[in-house]
Amino acid sequence: xxxxxxxxxxxxxxxxxxxxxxxxxxxxxxxxxxxxxxxxxxxxxxxxxxxxxxxxxxxxxxxxxxxxxxxxxxxxxxxxxxxxxxxxxxxxxxxxxxxxxxxxxxxxxxxxxxxxxxxxxxx
Amino acid sequence: xxxxxxxxxxxxxxxxxxxxxxxxxxxxxxxxxxxxxxxxxxxxxxxxxxxxxxxxxxxxxxxxxxxxxxxxxxxxxxxxxxxxxxxxxxxxxxxxxxxxxxxxxxxxxxxxxxxxxxxxxxxxxxxxxxxxxxx
Numbered sequence: 344x345x346x347x348x349x350x351x352x353x354x355x356x357x358x359x360x361x362x363x364x365x366x367x368x369x370x371x372x373x374x375x376x377x378x379x380x381x382x383x384x385x386x387x388x389x390x391x392x393x394x395x396x397x398x399x400x401x402x403x404x405x406x407x408x409x410x411x412x413x414x415x416x417x418x419x420x421x422x423x424x425x426x427x428x429x430x431x432x433x434x435x436x437x438x439x440x441x442x443x444x445x446x447x448x449x450x451x452x453x454x455x456x457x458x459x460x461x462x463x464x465x466x
Numbered sequence: 467x468x469x470x471x472x473x474x475x476x477x478x479x480x481x482x483x484x485x486x487x488x489x490x491x492x493x494x495x496x497x498x499x500x501x502x503x504x505x506x507x508x509x510x511x512x513x514x515x516x517x518x519x520x521x522x523x524x525x526x527x528x529x530x531x532x533x534x535x536x537x538x539x540x541x542x543x544x545x546x547x548x549x550x551x552x553x554x555x556x557x558x559x560x561x562x563x564x565x566x567x568x569x570x571x572x573x574x575x576x577x578x579x580x581x582x583x584x585x586x587x588x589x590x591x592x593x594x595x596x597x598x599x600x601x
Binding site for chain 1: 478479481482485486489499500502503504506507510511514569571572573575576
């Protein structure tokens with residue numbers, strides 16, 4: 344299932360709607376990295392609220408997205424990790440080192456706005 | 467033993483389907499939402515291991531019930547090349563696939579019981595999670 348990617352101002356918002364296969368996750372990575380260039384995006388939000396499980400492949404893909412987008416000039420923030428998903432991730436030993444996270448979409452947008460101001464982006 | 471389901475694992479879609487089946491069985495067995503996620507995550511890692519190392523295999527899911535406890539049993543079987551050094555594969559950070567090396571030790575931390583039998587003709591991973599039943 345393809346993840347819809349919305350453009351809002353200079354941000355891209357990918358909102359995951361259901362459990363994703365590895366192929367879906369890889370497709371999301373390619374689409375986001377391409378669209379950062381196409382839309383000259385400065386920020387990316389990946390909303391994982393609906394993700395049932397965050398396993399090693401999902402974590403690796405989110406990390407790849409963050410690093411690739413950063414290389415293309417956009418900051419990424421992951422939002423919506425559910426409490427039980429966070430618990431399972433910690434038990435599994437999965438970390439999102441170098442990846443920004445925020446509680447929800449609202450916090451994610453605020454985070455990107457703050458990052459933009461830091462960088463001197465025009466609103 | 468009732469309620470056993472066998473899920474074939476041969477594509478990445480099967481990983482998602484099997485962990486969702488497992489979540490359903492865990493819910494029926496009375497596990498909390500948190501435990502259901504933990505069980506689904508463990509199944510996901512084990513299913514991924516089958517795909518990565520053996521290409522194909524199957525996962526059996528069953529719920530078990532005793533007077534004092536209920537649980538879920540997950541048995542992953544494949545006829546792949548087997549794990550040369552099981553003890554080493556159970557160590558954190560060890561991986562031969564260039565992955566994150568979390569597969570087996572990660573799944574073990576999520577479950578209450580964990581057992582690996584492997585030889586040249588395949589691997590069987592049996593893992594269980596329990597919850598107390600108050601009568």
